[in-house]
Amino acid sequence: MIEDFANTHKLPKYRSDQFNDQFYKQAINSFDELTTWPSSIREKLKKEVEFSTLDHIQDNYSSAGTTIKTEFKTKDGFPIESVLMQYKDGRNSVCVSCMSGCPVGCEFCATGKMGFNRNLGYREIVDQILYFKRMLKKKGKDVTNIVFMGMGEPMLNLDNVKKAIEIINDPEKMSIGIRRVTISTVGYVPQMEEFFTDKHKPKLAISLHAPNQNIREKIMPKISKLHPMEELFEFVNWYEKNINKRITYEYTLIKGINDQPEHAIELSKLLYQRKALVNVIRFNPSIILPFEKPNEETVQRFVKILNNRDIKTTIRYSMGDKIGGACGQLHSFNSLNS
Ligand code: SF4
Known part of the structure; x- marks a missing residue:
């Protein structure tokens, strides 16, 4: 601009x-x-x-005060949300939205259930980060990491996401190293190929959430029918050969759907000997979603099976679930829709 x-x-x-x-x-x-x-x-x-291209609506603080979910409105009145996560190790990570709502409609995702308003422009993406930079500056801190895991699917707003990443990474502008930027996608294969043959190559996270095509079709019907898992893993093969970096696989554990031992075994076979990190996420219940969170014993059993089979696995500590700011919970209610 x-x-x-x-x-x-x-x-x-x-x-x-x-x-x-x-x-x-x-x-x-x-x-x-x-x-x-x-x-x-x-x-x-x-x-x-x-x-700024955004109007600030409100900040919602977690009880520890370290996670802040901020609600904004675009100048034409559409709601978006972003989250700042402040970690003990000094990282201040901003989870940005690239759309208001989302057209992909994954069944377990609150954002998907709110429908789709529009793609955000690159300035609207960057202005979310600048808001938190200004907030942190008052405490002598700065934004250190960016994750494209808020509202929307980045591969369906590629031009604006690319322009935003250029500004984030530009040494004359935000100067945040590309290795501190993560892009998360449900798997739009042609767009991923285009994106990862381009100049900027942030870290890749794939929202997998299922160990096989059948389960994926149940909880992520749109993307899994358009680009089945077989096609997605052909891309993974290409990425491993050409980019040679570890991929994070996000796996939301949903009670009775994808959380059983046989699912963990199937997932471990899928990822065996790959450069993979499984990020297990406990499903975040929402009043608008018909799913439940598994109990802790089920979560630990799932992770143990993966670890025993040499699949590197972490459990995501959900910093924002009490304020509706955790993964799959970003959904604008209240004043934003009025
Ligand atoms: S999981 Fe991601 S792609 Fe699926 S509906 Fe939610 S925001 Fe959209």
């Missing part, structure tokens, strides 16, 4: 550099704080460019 403004007003390059430093790195709170620019240009900027 600054590029267009700089072109229109024929500003020298150092003015764009000053803008990028103040806006993206220093995370100023308004264009009035862009004091490296003369006030005459600053006033034009205020008239012609929106400081």
Whole structure:
């Protein structure tokens, strides 16, 4: 956006550099704080460019105060949500949305149940991160990691996701290393091929959630019929050969659906000798979803079977489930729809 403004007003390059430093790195709170620019240009900027493409609605804090789910509205009135997770090891990770709602409609996902409004533009994605940068700056901290795991499927909004990643990764702008960016997808194979042959290659997480095609069709009918697991794992073979990085497989354990020992055994066969990390997520109950969370014994039994079969597995500690900010829970209720 600054590029267009700089072109229109024929500003020298150092003015764009000053803008990028103040806006993206220093995370100023308004264009009035862009004091490296003369006030005459600053006033034009205020008239012609929106400081933020999002209106802030509210912050919801977890009881420990370390996870914050923030609700925004786009300028045309659509709700989106983002989550800041502050870890003890110093990481401050922002989970961003790339859509308002989602058209994929996975059966266990609250976002999928709210329907689809529209794709977000790249600025709307970046402005979610800037909001948390400004918040953290007050405590002398900064955003360290980005995960595209909020509302929406990144592979269905590829151009804007790519542009946002360029800004996130640009040393002159946010300067967050590409290895600290994770993109999560349910498996739109052609788009994944396009994305991972392109310049920026963030970490890949695949929302798998099932050990076989039958179960996947039940809980993720749209994507699994369009790109069956066989096709998805052909892509995985290509990725392992060409990118050679570990893939995280997200697996939400849903009571009585995909949480039994035979499912763990089947999953371990699927991932055996692959560069894989299984991230087990306890299903996050929601009043709009007809599924239940498995008990702790079932979760531990599932993980033990995977570990015994040499499949590296972690259990995701859900930081935001009490505030509706955990995986698969982002769904705008209340004032956002009014
Ligand atoms: S799991 Fe992801 S792709 Fe599926 S409905 Fe939810 S947000 Fe969309």
